[in-house]
Amino acid sequence: MDYxxxxxxxxxxxxxxxxxxxxxxxVVQMDSSVKAQRLAEVRFLRALYYFVLVxxxxxxxxxxxxxxxxxTEFTRVPVDTVYEQILSDLRYAxxxxxxxxxxxxxxxxxxxxxxxxxxxxxRLRDTNAVADEAAKQQAGDFANAADYALRVINSGQYQLLPxxxxxxxxxNERNAEVIWSIQYTMDPLTTGPGNTxxxxxxxxxDVLPGMLRDIANGRPFKRFRPTTFLLGLYDRxxxxxxxxxxKRVWYANxxxxxxxxxxxxxxxxxxxxxxxxxTTDADTVLAKTRPYRVYTPxxxxxxxxxxxxxFEDPFRLSxxxxxxxxxxxxxxxxxxxxxxxxxxxxxxxxxEGLPYLNAVRRRAAIPQHEAEMExxxxxxxxxxxxxxxxxxLAGETMRWFDLVRTHKLLERVKAYNPDAKxxxxxFHVLRPIPQTQIDRTTTPFPQNPGx
Numbered sequence: 001m002d003y004x005x006x007x008x009x010x011x012x013x014x015x016x017x018x019x020x021x022x023x024x025x026x027v028v029q030m031d032s033s034v035k036a037q038r039l040a041e042v043r044f045l046r047a048l049y050y051f052v053l054v055x056x057x058x059x060x061x062x063x064x065x066x067x068x069x070x071x072t073e074f075t076r077v078p079v080d081t082v083y084e085q086i087l088s089d090l091r092y093a094x095x096x097x098x099x100x101x102x103x104x105x106x107x108x109x110x111x112x113x114x115x116x117x118x119x120x121x122x123r124l125r126d127t128n129a130v131a132d133e134a135a136k137q138q139a140g141d142f143a144n145a146a147d148y149a150l151r152v153i154n155s156g157q158y159q160l161l162p163x164x165x166x167x168x169x170x171x172n173e174r175n176a177e178v179i180w181s182i183q184y185t186m187d188p189l190t191t192g193p194g195n196t197x198x199x200x201x202x203x204x205x206d207v208l209p210g211m212l213r214d215i216a217n218g219r220p221f222k223r224f225r226p227t228t229f230l231l232g233l234y235d236r237x238x239x240x241x242x243x244x245x246x247k248r249v250w251y252a253n254x255x256x257x258x259x260x261x262x263x264x265x266x267x268x269x270x271x272x273x274x275x276x277x278x279t280t281d282a283d284t285v286l287a288k289t290r291p292y293r294v295y296t297p298x299x300x301x302x303x304x305x306x307x308x309x310x311f312e313d314p315f316r317l318s319x320x321x322x323x324x325x326x327x328x329x330x331x332x333x334x335x336x337x338x339x340x341x342x343x344x345x346x347x348x349x350x351x352e353g354l355p356y357l358n359a360v361r362r363r364a365a366i367p368q369h370e371a372e373m374e375x376x377x378x379x380x381x382x383x384x385x386x387x388x389x390x391x392x393l394a395g396e397t398m399r400w401f402d403l404v405r406t407h408k409l410l411e412r413v414k415a416y417n418p419d420a421k422x423x424x425x426x427f428h429v430l431r432p433i434p435q436t437q438i439d440r441t442t443t444p445f446p447q448n449p450g451x
Contacts, residue, residue: 005434007056011049012063018046020066040096041107044115047089051119054082055401056431058448072442083123090116099157104174110157111180113148114331117339120145122405145343146353149336152179153356158333160363164392165244167332168310179331186315186325194323197311200224201395203277204303208293209259210252210274216314217250219322224395225305228297229416233391236279238369241391246306248277252292259291267291277306308395334360334392342385350380357385360392382406404429425450 021042025035053060059076062085093112101108120141152158159176161167167177184195202220206213213219226246234242252258252274259267268274268291275293277300278286287294295304313324337356344353354377361373375384389402403409413424427450438445 004056004431005436008053008434008437011053012061015046015049015063016067018042018049019064022046023066036096040093040112043089044093044097044107044112047086047093047119048115050082050086050089051115051122054079054086055122055404057433058430072440074437074441074445075443076445079123083119086119087116090119099155105181105183107180108157110152110155111331113151113155114179114336114339117145117148117152117336117343120148121339121343122401142343142347146340146347146349149340149343152336153333153340158336160333160337160359162363163244164241164364167329167334168245170314173327173329177333178327178329179333179336181330182328184325184327186317188317188323191323191325195311195313195326195328196322196324197328197395198313198316198324198326199322201308201311203305203307205250205275205307208250208275209257210254210268210272210292211250211257212254213319214253215316215319217253218312219316219320220307222303224308225300225302226308226394227417228300230390230394231279231297231306233387238366238372239364239391240366241364242279245308245310245394247309247312248279248306249273250275277304279306310395329396334363335389335398338385338389338392341380341388342382345380345382345385350377354380357388360388364392382408386412427451 022039025039028035030038050060050062059078060082061074062077062082064085090112093107094109094116097107097109097112099109123141158179161175161177166172167175173181182195185191198218199221200223202218202222203225204220204222205211205217206220211217231242231246236242250273252268252270252272255266255270258269258274261267273290273292276290276295278294278296281296281298283294283296284298287296287299311324311326313326315325316323337360341353341357344350344356354375357380358374361375362370365373386402386406386408390399393399400409403412409429410424410426414421417424427448430448432451433445433447435447438447
């Protein structure tokens, strides 16, 4: 529940800050064109916060002016109303921002258009709407989503990097694929809690023979383990993304826990392989014959698994430091391509969408396998789009949102997540409203169904 209440509280606090900036703008003395740009940046941020909130919680309190005195009267407005405000803010931002900014990290027209594409791809998921009207409205939304994605792609400001691994390479976070990112620094006085993404995807390597926790390998919180389904999505004979983003080998860094043989000699030395996480159960024999630990898929657990390495941070100040300094890449061009492919498919134009899917897949190919990675029009389905988003965007905090907006959450969890399949319910397409919000509101403030 802390995740849900924290998001609610933090985002409404940020929305109030944005409302304060917007409300006070008329009395600020500054160049009118610069003021318009700053207002555009703030309205983009307000739209982004509301977009996340409306997807998570459904109908929301829609606050558009600064709260300066305590109030206990709040009501939830319809989802459609929230989306109209989001689009209004984004239209203003698009009209007042350029594609280039001299201050890296500021919002640009490309970031606005990418977000607009996602908003149009997502909105009006309300299944209570009249079916024909919803379908008609969504058809227009898919065309708009495609239009805005293509504006970003055709702007000439961004490009896919030559290889997938380049995108997340250390010291390469300001690259041509990044449309907009959240900035962090190594200065503990200015970076706040930092980027903590490095913590959650690592297996428990630090208690295994020959290993100890160090800065390079990271602090393993063991929160998020890839499902068998996700790992099976990659054709490792053609797709370079599996090896590029999943760490499976750890090298000995602790001589005191290296096992010894019957004669007392070390079974391996510092710098040698200490742990190997295999991709196949055929390596069971290997596990019995190697001097180091070998884990096969049958022996994966919530402590042992291939570890997503996208967010590793060797620049932390100490071995147990949770604050990371790497930027968080919130919008990148590969996703824009996948949005374009999906939007065109769902708008009834799969042949137009296919090249954008294939561009991402060709970039992901092991050299000389580019042609084999391409899909045909017949293979371009919504399920394949979701599979490709999983391969490309693993760990980038989009999956629940993707499955909800495509009405695939229950189907996919029941089919592919053995730990959650018995618990998933239809009402899980929304998160619970924090009880503190309900308790502190004197006007009726209903909880989401099921909670």
